[in-house]
Amino acid sequence: MGLHETGKVIFDYGREGRAAGAQLPPPAPEPSDLPDTLRRRGRPALPEVSELQAVRHYTRLSQKNFSIDTNFYPLGSCTMKHNPRACNALAMLPQFLGRHPLAPPGAGQGFLACMHELQEILAEVTGMRRVSLAPAAGAQGEFAGVSMIRAYHDARGDHERTEILVPDAAHGTNPASAVMCGYRVRELPTDRNGDVDLDALRAAVGPQTAGIMLTNPSTVGVFERHISEIATIVHDAGGLLYYDGANLNAILGKVRPGDMGFDVIHLNLHKTFSTPHGGGGPGAGPVGVRETLLPYLPIPIVTHEGGRYRWLEEADCPHSIGRMTAFAGNAGVLLRAYVYIRMLGQEGMVRVGEYSTLNANYLMHRLQAEGFELAFPRRRASHEFIVTLKREHDAYGGTAMDFAKRMLDYGVHAPTMYFPLLVPECLLIEPTETETREEIDAFVDILVAIREEASRDPEILHEAPHTLPVRRLDEVRAAKELHLRWSPETG
Amino acid sequence: MGLHETGKVIFDYGREGRAAGAQLPPPAPEPSDLPDTLRRRGRPALPEVSELQAVRHYTRLSQKNFSIDTNFYPLGSCTMKHNPRACNALAMLPQFLGRHPLAPPGAGQGFLACMHELQEILAEVTGMRRVSLAPAAGAQGEFAGVSMIRAYHDARGDHERTEILVPDAAHGTNPASAVMCGYRVRELPTDRNGDVDLDALRAAVGPQTAGIMLTNPSTVGVFERHISEIATIVHDAGGLLYYDGANLNAILGKVRPGDMGFDVIHLNLHKTFSTPHGGGGPGAGPVGVRETLLPYLPIPIVTHEGGRYRWLEEADCPHSIGRMTAFAGNAGVLLRAYVYIRMLGQEGMVRVGEYSTLNANYLMHRLQAEGFELAFPRRRASHEFIVTLKREHDAYGGTAMDFAKRMLDYGVHAPTMYFPLLVPECLLIEPTETETREEIDAFVDILVAIREEASRDPEILHEAPHTLPVRRLDEVRAAKELHLRWSPETG
């Protein structure tokens, strides 16, 4: 608030010799048995602050964030829905936090039971044969999934398949993951209605096709209607179908990737299953496969044998693509998802798909009625949809960025901007099922008000935000000067 | 932040039929076995909101508070020092939270051990024979203490003692507590140097004197130098000395009330022992007594016999003044204090007194050097001291209230205003030991800046605060209109 905004970094509060006295262990003697050549000489420039100073600094800093807990956050493709507090509290019970990753199964059947049930539930809701919880995020799930496609072809001696097909509107992780798996990426165009261009697909597939990566509903906010034809075309060409589960929220409980013909999938538990984004992570990206890909699943996986749970590891899964992280993935995130799923249950999961879709379609219709232009006006929205502000831009000069920044002043987080790239001046808007109708109506009012401001005085938008801790930030300068760390010498 | 400030109450977010679905128990059948005459007819007007709505509303509301965790908070007499986070975390371990107050000792020796040690440590640091942790706050401790004085006189058949002496600068709870114990209050004047006027005391004591209630250091921020004489005068007259421990922070580990001649004391664990104030409470007000008052201590008290802890209750303490609350006082607060004390240890406790006194004296000298007027310029500050803004008021018209409100704009909580009443336009300032020198220096700069503003344009002060969620609030209107609740009809 106001005049006391300090702009200080934690280092500014430090003074030589100050410390968080109680939080430190007691003083310790100089180690006598470390050769000097291996010893550190100077001390690292870490802050020297009291507990109160740290608490105060990081409490105040937190207040500078927008978050689901404080603001409507309709960030398309990100599924910023409510993170139930029980998930946090119960995943952080002391016994779970204290469990060493290498603890023997006997020391912790409780945790393993949760993991096993989670595997089973995720397999059921996606229509897959089995799930591994190992990947730490969606992109790692993609990597694991495409690696399994590769392992599959390799196992069949089919070494000619060097290409992965990816729609041009796909999330950037898709092509990047395919490349990390050693594939070339071939992009597929999107047709005027947001579907994959089938002719282009037919032209693209061939003996070089290892597979295709698809999100459905796609990143343009519509359900890919030709999914069954796509599956046939790719399968007929000997390729496999990879499902990017980042948008599963829209169809949870309504359609299963397995039933659409996908061979391997990943899920973003930090989207569909409501684990927190944490300002950037961590997430969890479990992968699921059909029977044919079973041997390749990443380890570890929990099995239930003779009334006991245990990990399946290298010896049990000789054909596995291997490990994704040193231990069992983001276990604490997985526990949060487990708690969420147990609260939702079967009916609750179906409702996620229904109400996220309801909210998106309602918001889309309301904006259309207010005269905003939709990217795909003849399509149903999935759990998200695209508005293009090209008309407003042409008329008043305000860009999608300007609209977005001005929204911050109104206390809502901006939707995803300029993605996908094929729609000009676009906003990808995802209200999620946990927001009320009133919140959505208020959002419409805000967009209308901003358009009105744009027509009257585009500078208001261009200079936005006006009411946040900082005004618009200079990204060019950041990249040019590359000031990436504080140091005692230069500040 | 900015435009999105809604000013809504939680009820405004409600809609009929909405609920925090997962947080509710499952639906339950209509009870068939309650006579209609005893049944509630309509439903109470409670909010009907989702978990997200509640989380968002109360997260945002919290951000409208100043607190130790966000601001320097030099509120005199209140000891707003750092509340170590370990105290909160460890007092809230599930087993402590789950303990029923009527659990038998066998079911919980861990908790009782903490309580017993806390009793012993508080007795040692105050120089008392024994401590009861029963009172829920300082005022209840006063009530218990004065009740014990009464019980003592009664037990001796000394029924003529009807008066309690209280210095005019005492905290309001002192006279109020004395009255609740059935005593008349006689006020004692404070002399020019902040000490009790000894002549007035001599004139006031007599066979009607049950006792005297004293804070030392007193509420005017100085140590009562004549404490030994006072003790002699009161004791000689047959009265007892009650110590209000609210200001113990200043002398913790340096002087003990028992050594000063006090017979009975209370402590404010929510001041000296750093348990949180929680926006108003809860606190804890343990009482300690000398040998003579032992039988009267309020119950329950923990004892350690034969290697086991148990509660002493009515049967063990037939002369006790009784119970203060239904169970064992504010147990969770007591656990927090216990954790704090264990981290401080002996040396840490002594430092509390030393550094709180150092900070106060430093701040006092700095303000004096900047030309502010002290109420008692020839005295040492205790952990707090009084500045009078009478000069500024006369010169520029800005009141202590105006200064205080303007401080909020600068991001520091205002000191206690207009208390004690005997100093005009005063601020009672208590920096506490957990604040840094830099924070104190910044506070001096702020006061200087405000004075400068006052000299230039007193309206800035008079209209302050300018940068908070609300400007200055109309207290007169609040008391006149008495709008004490939201209702569905009137909002």
Next chain:
Amino acid sequence: MPFIPHTEPDVREMLAAIGVEAIDELFDEIAPELRTGQLDAIPEGLPEMAVTRLMHERARAEGDMLCMTGAGAYPHHIPQAIWQLVGRGEYYSAYTPYQAEASQGTLQVTYEFQSMMAALTATEVANASLYDGASALGEATLMAVRANRKAKSKRILLPRSVHPRYRAVAGTVVGNQGLELVELPLDVETGRTPLESVDSAGAEGAAAVVVPQPNFPGCLEDVDALVDRAHAAGALVIAVVNPTSLALLRPPGEWGERGADIVVGEGQPLGIPLSAGGPYFGFLCTRKAMARQMPGRVVGRTVDTQGRTGYVMTLRAREQDIRRSKATSNICTNQGLMVTAATLYMALMGAEGLERVARHSHAGAVALRAALAELDGVEPVFDGPLFHEFAVRLDGPPVAEVLDGLAARGILGGFALEPDYPELGNSLLLCTTELHTEADRAAYVKALRELVAG
């Protein structure tokens, strides 16, 4: 140094600014003979790390029992959001909202709390909390004496069916102020306060009659009749209620013709952990006309200089810091953070949730009482309607022994009534809430069968 941020140069320079050589000089106004020596009984300071381990060990030394004891403190589910929010520094580490503009968070929460409590009890105003239910009863009796200016005495009729600890605390609180607490008997047949006792014990001229609902032995009083009789005699009525029960039971503001005048109770069931007995909070509600006689803080809505809504503490002239010896109470620090928790609890549960909690609690108790009635050697003491507690009498072994036996089986099995109610014999007060499953009740029945038969 734990929690002290001073560096050596800081100390040196600060002392120099003050003009002394050492910190100890700052204590030079204190007579040397008063100075403390070694504090031998106080252990050395431990790092947080060691205290963490110690407290985890102490916590593990606590039992982890199936709790079927109520008797004034009730296990309920507390939505996890509550304490995660209550622990936010802005609530946790703020003081009493003396600077209203910098405390709108706490103030608005309190205002919302008052609104919810008034709605729940069907009264007009609520205060911002007292220490607990028992001390709230004490305060209410004092308030009644102040408010009932027509009363000829300071007599309060206090049924034996009120929680024994509440009666004890009320006695402590008012004992020194000349109030006379007259006990109304308990009808051992019905478990209720006999209506006629109100008149025979002297309602006429009394300042107030206390009416509990449900009462301590778990029975439901005939509140309408009690209230009307008390009012007819010119006495005020102080209701003592369980807040959860109000989702099912007639709220005290609607008892009898005119409703109770003052309503108090223990707020613990509203989202506060059992926590060994505290901190809980007492609530006190009343008519607007009597608001000026209330003890404790109260928050009112107002506007700022720009006309925006805001909240302040109001009716301050009742309080000790302003009125000193003439204050309505000595209370200063109250149970504010618990009020924050209760506000969140009521917001999350809403009327629907609270009603479900009440219904499950009630249904469980009805079922358990019926199941226990089937056991040889166990007999319900009363058979009238109940909320979520009830008493059973045991034929065989003494209750104390049975409780030990239950504890050995991991069950906190009830409250022994005989010490406080010899007239009820070898009996036990039991409680169920929405937390107790059918399996829990069955486990209790099984354990009791073994112990009473065995």
Next chain:
Amino acid sequence: MPFIPHTEPDVREMLAAIGVEAIDELFDEIAPELRTGQLDAIPEGLPEMAVTRLMHERARAEGDMLCMTGAGAYPHHIPQAIWQLVGRGEYYSAYTPYQAEASQGTLQVTYEFQSMMAALTATEVANASLYDGASALGEATLMAVRANRKAKSKRILLPRSVHPRYRAVAGTVVGNQGLELVELPLDVETGRTPLESVDSAGAEGAAAVVVPQPNFPGCLEDVDALVDRAHAAGALVIAVVNPTSLALLRPPGEWGERGADIVVGEGQPLGIPLSAGGPYFGFLCTRKAMARQMPGRVVGRTVDTQGRTGYVMTLRAREQDIRRSKATSNICTNQGLMVTAATLYMALMGAEGLERVARHSHAGAVALRAALAELDGVEPVFDGPLFHEFAVRLDGPPVAEVLDGLAARGILGGFALEPDYPELGNSLLLCTTELHTEADRAAYVKALRELVAG
């Protein structure tokens, strides 16, 4: 409905506004044959209350052991403030800071984190995290291949003394991109990587040499010589370090003449609970000149239109959302909240605290190794300097049995080395940290004596 706030009228009116009759119509673009039937394997939804009980039961089914196993995850004291702050909704429930002005909290924390990591490792820049230490090593090898434009191959020399799981993960990560991971041997006498093996395994022409410190079997490598040899051969150096150890040990930025080029490691010791293996975070630091080759996000300082300091994500053109198939990595969601925790950890501990942690951890291990050396049938595998882990060989029963025996005594007693390092025989890797008291170590010695002798 759990987490869905819609009332019936809401749904009705929203459907009307859309122009459909029922929610299901919104799915009418989906072929009917694709629609999901019953999800039978998914249990019914439970109220939070029931899930709370379930999870408490599951938690109790976890052991509560004295943990002397490290092997990549280390029990340290985590100041209680950390997770109370990290759990604040503003950090917990925010997304990646795409709208910088509305995310200054997260962005500044990340900037502070980068500063601290650079200081700790004595490098110039740090990224904003990778998934964990093992995957960070994989990313570092890819980065080295990109950065070392002069290298003639995609060969990476990877000592056997690196954590076996890290080697496995690195293999998984880079396996499909034609990188060649060449193993450097472990000298079973010294527990170190033989210096000559760097040359003999082909440092010349290699893109990078990996250098762990401390290494997995608990020994300290001759980092200066290894780095200089690698650099002399034109290879880059990837250091794999334990961050706690850097309070005692020479930071990788100062190894040899020019220092390591890329530094990675597991961030878990910096305030992250063991938590069954995750979420942890990997860190990656490097020279400023190589910053454009880094994987993952990075935050830079800049100014707003008024000249005020602020923070933004920068060097975005490396990332997958901008560069797609040409990105430096596919990573998108990282381990941000763990970075927040680590930042708080380093802020609270400071250099002094971290050094104390490191010294206690080290001293405990030295003492325990000495004590175990006294036991019959137990022998330290190596006798050189160590940080806080070391290996012992058992004469008698197989390690697996001994670990079971220790577990039965409530001790998580170490990591069996033989499966990964047959050359080390029947041996065990042990760890101590500042959490372990003398009594803990004595308990371990006693238990091991019984098991090895018995």
